[in-house]
Amino acid sequence: MFERIKIKQLNEHIHLLDDNGEATGYLVTGKEKAAVIDTMNGIEDVHKAVRTITDLPLVLINTHGHCDHIFGNIYFDQAYMNPLDLPLAAEQMKHKEFIEICRKTGLSMPPFKPVADKDVFDLGGLTLEVIALPGHTHGGICLLLKQNRVLFTGDSINHHLWMQLDECLPISGFYENMKKIAFVKDKADFILHGHAQSFDSITLYDELLLGVKDLLESGGKDDEVFDYEYKWFKGKCKHHPFGTGESVICYKTVR
Ligand SMILES: [Zn+2]
Numbered sequence: 001m002f003e004r005i006k007i008k009q010l011n012e013h014i015h016l017l018d019d020n021g022e023a024t025g026y027l028v029t030g031k032e033k034a035a036v037i038d039t040m041n042g043i044e045d046v047h048k049a050v051r052t053i054t055d056l057p058l059v060l061i062n063t064h065g066h067c068d069h070i071f072g073n074i075y076f077d078q079a080y081m082n083p084l085d086l087p088l089a090a091e092q093m094k095h096k097e098f099i100e101i102c103r104k105t106g107l108s109m110p111p112f113k114p115v116a117d118k119d120v121f122d123l124g125g126l127t128l129e130v131i132a133l134p135g136h137t138h139g140g141i142c143l144l145l146k147q148n149r150v151l152f153t154g155d156s157i158n159h160h161l162w163m164q165l166d167e168c169l170p171i172s173g174f175y176e177n178m179k180k181i182a183f184v185k186d187k188a189d190f191i192l193h194g195h196a197q198s199f200d201s202i203t204l205y206d207e208l209l210l211g212v213k214d215l216l217e218s219g220g221k222d223d224e225v226f227d228y229e230y231k232w233f234k235g236k237c238k239h240h241p242f243g244t245g246e247s248v249i250c251y252k253t254v255r
Contacts, residue, residue: 004044007053010199013126013148015053016192017046023068024196026152028145029054030123036060037128037143037152038194039072039079042101047075059121061128062112063154064140065089069194071098074107080115082132085139088167115141131181133157135174137167144187150199151188157208158193159200159247164230164237171254175212178205204243211242211249219254 004020017025019040026037027050034056039046050058060076062069065085070092073079081089092098093109102108117132121143131142133156143152155162163171184205191200218240230239230250239248 001052002044002049005040005046005049007049008197010192011148014145014150014192016197017049018197019044019046019068019072022195024192024194025069025072026192027053028123028126028128029056030126032124033057033059033122035121035123035128035143036076038063038069038154039075041068042071042074042098045075046072059123061115061121061130061141061143063143063152063156063194064137065092066137066155067092067095067098069154070109071101073109074102074105076110078110079112081112082116082139082141083112083114084134085137086112088137088139117141128152131184132177133181134177135169136162136165138169142181142184144184146187149187149189150192151184151190151202151205152192154194156193157191157205158195159204159243159245160195161208161249162232163249163251164232171212171216171249171251175209175216178209178212182209204247207243207247208249211240211247214242215240215249215251215254 006018008016015027023040025040028035034054060079062081065088119130121128126147129144133140133142136155140156188202191204237252239250241248
């Protein structure tokens with residue numbers, strides 16, 4: 001039915017929506033409402049995909065303002081986003097790919113409603129609590145599904161963290177903000193991030209925190225063994241490994 005969007009049920013309440021292996025959204029289904037967390041690239045109708053799973057009223061929450069998370073918002077009537085990411089979203093909406101999608105579908109970006117730290121979305125028997133985590137973007141948020149002990153982190157906590165963009169906070173600022181949300185370790189056992197295929201352990205939080213600390217302490221020295229060059233679509237930066245696997249923090253400068 002869908003060429004790009006693959007739906008995978010993770011547990012009784014959570015479905016993962018994989019957009020061609022490029023970005024991941026989620027559907028969290030309560031008794032009275034269902035929450036869509038991020039909408040991926042917008043090339044395929046994510047609202048239609050969600051409607052194959054549930055008929056409940058929907059609430060759409062964006063973890064941050066990047067194109068590969070918000071462009072699918074066009075298929076919905078309204079969307080929540082931290083106002084700090086509104087200027088970023090406005091910039092992303094100038095992409096020619098987005099203008100083309102809007103032209104083809106005849107749709108446009110719905111109005112954004114504000115969301116703030118500690119806001120709670122009640123889905124009926126399930127709640128999603130907003131936990132602000134400025135770093136990857138200024139308006140980045142996580143969402144805690146308390147009853148399932150799951151933390152949705154968007155691009156703010158993952159295995160390949162992009163901190164090299166103009167819209168990212170300095171590494172030191174991100175480190176301070178990470179420390180402020182250490183309480184998530186007591187409230188969640190799992191992480192679901194914006195490019196995941198399944199659950200990660202909450203230990204990813206500690207691994208990343210340690211990696212950011214290590215990066216700050218090393219001062220991002222030109223250490224060819226560790227902080228080797230990383231090429232991305234807009235140029236070159238460096239990346240700093242963390243954790244036990246292939247995880248990296250991409251960055252331009254440490255200070
Ligand atoms: Zn992002």
